[in-house]
Amino acid sequence: MPRSLESYLRPGLKATTFCPGCGHGILLHAVIRAVHELGIDRRDLLFVSGIGCAAWIPSPHILADTLHTLHGRAVAYATGAKLANPKLQVIVVSGDGDLVSIGGNHLIHAARRGIDLTVICANNEIYGMTGGQAGPTTPGGALSATTPAGNPHPPFDLVRLVLGAGAAYVARYPVTQPRPLTDAIKRAIRTPAFAFVEVASPCPTQFGRRNRFDDVGALYDRIRNLSVSRAEAAGRSKEELRGRIVVGEWTPDDLHLAAGGPGAGGAAC
Numbered sequence: 716m717p718r719s720l721e722s723y724l725r726p727g728l729k730a731t732t733f734c735p736g737c738g739h740g741i742l743l744h745a746v747i748r749a750v751h752e753l754g755i756d757r758r759d760l761l762f763v764s765g766i767g768c769a770a771w772i773p774s775p776h777i778l779a780d781t782l783h784t785l786h787g788r789a790v791a792y793a794t795g796a797k798l799a800n801p802k803l804q805v806i807v808v809s810g811d812g813d814l815v816s817i818g819g820n821h822l823i824h825a826a827r828r829g830i831d832l833t834v835i836c837a838n839n840e841i842y843g844m845t846g847g848q849a850g851p852t853t854p855g856g857a858l859s860a861t862t863p864a865g866n867p868h869p870p871f872d873l874v875r876l877v878l879g880a881g882a883a884y885v886a887r888y889p890v891t892q893p894r895p896l897t898d899a900i901k902r903a904i905r906t907p908a909f910a911f912v913e914v915a916s917p918c919p920t921q922f923g924r925r926n927r928f929d930d931v932g933a934l935y936d937r938i939r940n941l942s943v944s945r946a947e948a949a950g951r952s953k954e955e956l957r958g959r960i961v962v963g964e965w966t967p968d969d970l971h972l973a974a975g976g977p978g979a980g981g982a983a984c
Contacts, residue, residue: 723747723757725778732771736923736931738916738938741890742837743772745914746808749900761796761803765789765818768844768918769810769837787817790825793832801831804904811838811852812845815871819851826880826909833903834911836873839918847921854958858925873913874961878970883908886964889915891939899964915942915960 724747733739750760762773766786774781784792789809797805807814814822814836825832841859842848849859849866852873856865874885884906886899896914903910917923917934928934938960945963948956 734920736919738890745897763793765809765813767810767813790821807834812842812850816851823880826882841922843918877911884910887913889938
């Protein structure tokens, strides 16, 4: 992180809480850079998170008001804060297990109601902090603590899920594309309605180790190689896109074009 952005970090912070190789540190940088480039006054900011690895992105790292809530309840708390003080720029940062599994009901109804929130989901395809269980975005066939023979269930496509619920702006990028990711976060923050950014973020400790990625670089290569732009995806069949990560931006008019999230449709390990 450049020196010019260090003022956004809490004083005395000597190390992150993330495991070596975790993609969440890149997402932390993208969030801070987006806020900085938009020129948002920190007094108008509120970060909300739940429980899990990604929930530690705003707290304890970012020097701004943060609300670290119960597991699965980040969007519910964020909704209350926004309704109590509509002038706040409320940004939720949490993981796929927290936001989509335990908190899935809050997520879809906040999107349905069009509440002016920015929700950033760090998707590492597994429960990273609580033991490596399979979650709602774990690819079919992937190994986890609860699926030692391979996950038998298909994952959610988060873009289609949230678009179908009524989100005004949705984006998906991996941490291996930090500039487009930062720009998407900026656009989400500027959207005066419910906006959602899914971030493919590698987890070496749980997903990588359990799926036999002994080299962290290989795990990042996996995300990079699976990623395909919307323009590229438009010319491929459904079968060709199985297991690929379609990246880009969507609005409600694009709902029928949104297929292809991390691990969608089968194993890509």
